[in-house]
Amino acid sequence: MxxxxxxxxxxxxxxxxxxxxxxxxxxxxxxxxxxxxxxxxxxxxxxxxxxxxxxxxxxxxxxxxxxxxxxxxxxxxxxxxxxxxxxxxxxxxxxxxxxxxxxxxxxxxxxxxxxxxxxxxxxxxxxxxxxxxxxxxxxxxxxxxxxFNDLKELREFEPRITNNGKSIVGNVIYIDNYGNVITNIQKSLFEAYRSGRDFEISARTNTMKTIHDSYNGIINYNFDRSQRKGPGDALALFNSAGYVELAIYKSDLNTVGGASTLLGLNYRDTVTINFL
The missing domain is CATH 3.40.50.10790 (S-adenosyl-l-methionine hydroxide adenosyltransferase, N-terminal)
Structure with a gap:
């Protein structure tokens, strides 16, 4: 076929x-x-x-x-x-x-x-x-x-390791239909440099200290609903493609907005992970 x-x-x-x-x-x-x-x-x-x-x-x-x-x-x-x-x-x-x-x-x-x-x-x-x-x-x-042996390579889209291995500087490479912001920082690169250290993700004025494996990972179901994080809250996760993604839980660009609008992030903007 x-x-x-x-x-x-x-x-x-x-x-x-x-x-x-x-x-x-x-x-x-x-x-x-x-x-x-x-x-x-x-x-x-x-x-x-x-x-x-x-x-x-x-x-x-x-x-x-x-x-x-x-x-x-x-x-x-x-x-x-x-x-x-x-x-x-x-x-x-x-x-x-x-x-x-x-x-x-x-x-x-x-x-x-x-x-x-x-x-x-x-x-x-x-x-x-x-x-x-x-x-x-x-x-x-x-x-x-x-x-043909001259494939054009775009090095500008590769994340950079700086600060003697203490920082990964990446960029926004894609914004999806929900306004979720995908960076060019892959999970494999993150894990290779983390070495068990705490970390902080910085994107404009926003900071996050946890990366989840799913969107509802921000919800602690042991808490009462009134005390939980939920729709409208920002999170970072490793998406299904293996990249660091910044999202707003249950976002909608047509109503409340998404990570791209609420966090003020656009294509090529810088996202930095600092290991502490």
Whole structure:
């Protein structure tokens, strides 16, 4: 069963998503086309990588993932296809694939070069769909490209160890639908430097001294309801993807607000963990 996924910043108002799906299905009527997200913030590489990195693993090996963010071809933004962890990724060399491969080395990376393509200002349709359909039919990467060894790496999105190992300085890399704020500090990095020490998380004027494993971890059910923490209270947790996340328990951006608004945190803002 061939599967092609789509992750883009196209939204749903315009014709782009429909045109991509229609072209894929015209070429491969039996393929399953799955939307991962079309609500990536425009040109937000880190947001795209976070969403795709935490979704692709749930698909069967052999799945082809089209990445439709910042896809315009240039001398510094080549079109590439990569085989990683048994999956295939088709997109531009803008940093998304290198963020996905930060923990798993790619098995193969090719610069796409398909002869006789009619290209326009819509490379996801003109190039990526053609490459994805070729791979989904069982075609080899070598047929559509040549070996490529210059994956763009985005070091700015890596957390930094400072103060002789006493601090981890990270950044906000994603804000979810609830307004929860995800940092680029992974649990594995936190545990590697903690060494049993107490700690304090600082984000703007906010501080937290506990990291939970679930959202309702802030609730002490031994207390009377009137004395418990609950909806509206801030917390830090290791989320399901293994990152440090700051949240407001049972938040709603449309009513009371979420961590992003109530804690005043935006994309790229600094979050620091100090070991005491």
């Amino acid at each position: 061939a599967i092609i996924t789509l992750t883009t910043d196209f939204g749903y108002k315009d014709h782009f998503v429909g045109a991509i799906k229609g072209t894929i299905l015209s070429d491969l009527p039996e393929v399953h086309v799955v939307d991962i997200s079309h609500a990536v913030s425009p040109f937000n590489i880190q947001e795209c990588a976070y969403i795709l990195k935490n979704a692709y693993r749930t698909f069967p090996t052999g799945t082809v993932h089209i990445i439709g963010v910042d896809s315009e071809l240039s001398a510094e933004n080549q079109h590439i296809a990569a085989q990683v962890d048994g999956h295939y990724f088709v997109g531009a060399n803008n940093g998304v694939i290198s963020l996905i491969t930060s923990e798993i080395a790619p098995e193969k990376v090719m610069e796409i070069n398909i002869p006789n393509l009619n290209t326009s200002s819509f490379p996801v349709l003109d190039v990526f769909v053609q490459a994805a359909c070729h791979i989904s039919r069982g075609g080899k990467l070598e047929v559509i490209g040549k070996p």
